[in-house]
Amino acid sequence: MEDRRLEPIFKRRSIRKYSAELVDEQDIEKILKAAMSAPSASNRKPWQFIVVTQRQKLDALAKAHPYGKMLYEAPLCIVVCGEPETSPPSWVQDCSLASENLLLAVAALDLGAVWLGVHPRQERIDFVRKTFDIPDNIVPLNLISIGHPAETKEPRTQYDEVRVHHDHW
């Protein structure tokens, strides 16, 4: 924690409580720019993003996702989607990298977010696809609930030296 250059990484925590304040349009664009600066295999960028701010849609996601109740309060959700045919072996990895950049950008802008898993659970994929009329060749990877934090958490690592091996297992 001592190196200030790494603070933006440790600062990111899962934030599930939000104030009623809306997220600024400019901040939404900044968040998406950060997401799309992630690396991807052969730079194929197999990602798409759905920006959700309609109350009705947010409530529908809150109702359908088993861990999604915070979306009743969140003013914003970004659905990160992948296009498997663009990069069959690595689209999940690539879209996850974009999602982590997205989460870090949220924290950098003093907003808060939490990742709700969708892929590979078929029933979750189905309701998200139906909610937004997502075509069959696109797979929603997650729902990222975003808002102005109404809870605070300390920066942290969860460093565990048992997980570190040197030159062999």
Add this chain to the structure above:
Amino acid sequence: MEDRRLEPIFKRRSIRKYSAELVDEQDIEKILKAAMSAPSASNRKPWQFIVVTQRQKLDALAKAHPYGKMLYEAPLCIVVCGEPETSPPSWVQDCSLASENLLLAVAALDLGAVWLGVHPRQERIDFVRKTFDIPDNIVPLNLISIGHPAETKEPRTQYDEVRVHHDHW
């Protein structure tokens, strides 16, 4: 690019050329702390890391990986591995988030790195497993080649508004 808070994200680029200088032990620990601060499904943390600094091992990886020639020059490689049984639906996502944190920490410390894909290509998994005697229940996700940069690249996003949808597809 205009918001300085997001510079640490845009700064990360794929760096494939390195000087002969070794990577400081303290920096390696900082990088691993950043990796392990990533979120994971139900906080299961299905990740393990192999820190590779032995020249012989680095050369073996350089020889075997089809895009790994820069490992002949790199002083450091970190192999991010997953434990699928810990989190069957999401270990690839979780280990990818840790890997992106790792890449961003490298950039924040003014080092350079590039991701070389391993999983799900079986022949790559096999040679990495053999090189480090990795047990069968652990899967190497990638090789991250790291060193002091001997090339510079400008920060960038690859923002593309065509990939952004609003409240429906």
